[in-house]
Amino acid sequence: MDSVERAETKVRDFLDDESLGLRIIVRGDLDLPVSWVHVTELLDPSDYVSGGEFILSAGIWNASEDRAGSFVAALARAGVSALGWGLLLGSESVPEGIVRACHEHALTLVEIPTRTPFIALGRWFFERSQRIREAGLRRDIERNERFVRSISSLPGGLRGILDALSETTGLPVRVVDASGRTLAGSPANGSAGPGTTRSFDLSAGDGSRVKLVIGLPDGEPLREDQLSAARQAMPLIEFVISYERELREAEKRLAGELVEAVLARRTLFAAGRLSAYGLEPEGEFIGSVALPERAEDLAAVLEVARRSLAPLGPGVVVATGKRDVTVFVQTAGRTPEEVGERLGAVCGVGSGCFVGVGERASGVEGLRRSLVQARQAAALAARRGHPKGSRGGYLVHGRAESYTLLLALGDEDVLASFRETLLGPLEEYDRRRGSDLTGTLAAFLASGGKWQETADRLHIHVNTLRHRLARCEELTGRSLDSMDSRVDLYVALKSREATGEVPG
Template structure:
């Protein structure tokens, strides 16, 4: 706190007496001794002026002397007695009372230098205290950045800001999504409005600071107050790089976890059960206990991935999530039944704004987890074709797509190449479009005119192409067995993805 006239009056070592009351809590800028008739040209305001009244011997009136000081809004006037029998002039007391300038009596045993020394001591102590407080503040901030858990680190920063400023603090990401806060939870619409305004007008809010990556706002740090003082603004500014450090660590951890989660799903799909089991253990998942797979189709993949990670935390679920193409793949530890996972999938769809989700059967251990993943992928694709919603694995019974997806990829590749490689070679050399023509014909159920219309060709052109297909493959399109083989070969292209 700054030194005030009240502080000096309360100091028994100085022995000052109040003669004219006024604003005794105004911070004193400095202590000056002046015997000039007009000291105002040398003042900046809020000084305590000490005088023995020598200016009176030069004919200066007390009212003129005081008025000159009041033009600079001095904090007060101290009148020093040179002899014990002296007294403060009544004219000076009256002038101070009229002009609203506090007046104190300085006894003969108190030299002016004692007052100056006491003021400097208090100023030094204050500055030393401010420096210690700033060092402690920065030390606490740095300690929060060292927190192994980024969420805990951000909460610590918010608590430190609250402690230092006396106001609630909050931290959001660039979109206004709340990451940490103290005090009353800020309104969500307010935070989003602040984020939008800061993007348009970067300096529009004195109680908010933005962390930027180039022109993009990555985080906002704010105080729940309208007018921030210099100290609060300094504390806000100091917190920005620390929040940036915490978020950078969080991004590094998250990106590593995402990469490892992607490798886990790849290991399971590749039937590398031993390596997958070790990876599951590192995630806190037990490969020897029931787990279930959920796959969700999403439009905004990166946003959905972050939403899914937060959904797992919010639901208190032990699991991992990764992104493959435009699908989220989740493995969740579950000791219940598949119907329980169906409920998870329904809430997941809302949390990540998924177009569809698929649920695999409950896998008793890691040996069955690949089947659950494949089922979930196929169920998700079925959900997309149906126009959205959640599909559970039981609805896949009897579907050839699931049968293909569960096969060894080398077997599928060999089967497909035996039938389709000759057609693909022919198309590459002659631009014959035999593969897409065959797919369109079989998809239509063997309807000639419908297929021709779909391909936008004459029906005779279609007949010529399909005759070429039979010639190249050695299969007949009027034979059901051959049609099934060709259709399954075409479907293996989809099952690969």
């Protein structure tokens, strides 16, 4: 680092400049910083100095032996950095009493030649201080411009400014929330892993707090320039966090309004909002829904859904409702299974989540149909846990049997009453007699009403089957010759399976 760029001027800087012609007489601590250059001819100037000064004197106060000791002792008590003794005549030298006193107090003593007036030293210090301040200001401005540019340049946002801070300091940096979860981070290129950290509290803009965490190699503190860069970046980090949070909230509201408009068939409004998102209203869409088991997991599901779908590009809208997260994608050749695979990442969030995916459809009305299908599939997934046709934690609407989707839409109490009315007498009979009329009826209906096929499957004579099914008709009050009765009994049996009530 150039000497002019140092944050302070030290005693040795005066000596290093040969144009000043200074000669060291007593070598004290040459690395002491100099706060100011001060001329005095007082025997005790301590009331007029505050420490760190480079004192200039020519001994007009009478540098006799006894007074020399008092003068230097007063300077040492005041904490000055050095004493410069000005020669008035070319042939003279610094008085021996001053030299001995400076040795005694380990105070740097410098001889100033007659060709160097005191004002030249004051001007040199002032001009150097101005250059240091100007260099620091330029450095701060350039660094601030780099930080500001990083917000809008790729990767941009919080990650962008953390990348810039990491590059500036040469250290890994990250921002964590109150729970310690990393919101964004950037490793230092080519640096060893951090042994310790230093953290700074930041405002997240909504009353909550986050921390800027800087990784440090073992045993090394933050350098002054690294600390300065971190403090300069902090207000921008707070701004970006607050801005991105407000942006997400605004996006969430807009996305929610769009989903409501699609489902409510407000076609013109929905088409306009789709265009505002950069989507083609008449294009092809796939709708999907993620249904958390617990409402308190909704925010986490929303965040995971955003991250998992980000690789699909800008043609994705993610909205949150009171109970679920709704997503739709402008397909660009994508399949419901591809969307389901990505959104299925939310299934492990919290206590679990069920994902339903609709079929591909075109236009606003097609999008509505796909979203309705997705909600039906998610409801079925939630009811069944791992329904037939599900893969990787999601269920595609077109892969589920139609009756299971109808069951998913029904009220559980109504379905329970329906099952009890139709199947209760059979189940009670089986419990009392140790028979399996319910299983026989299920096998018959599953075969499509084929007598011999059912008898063969159950390993019974067809007359035995007829006898059992006649008893089923008697107990349920339903005729198996009636298609309506067969449908009712089939749905009741499937509803029974969905609840896990099938005897093992």
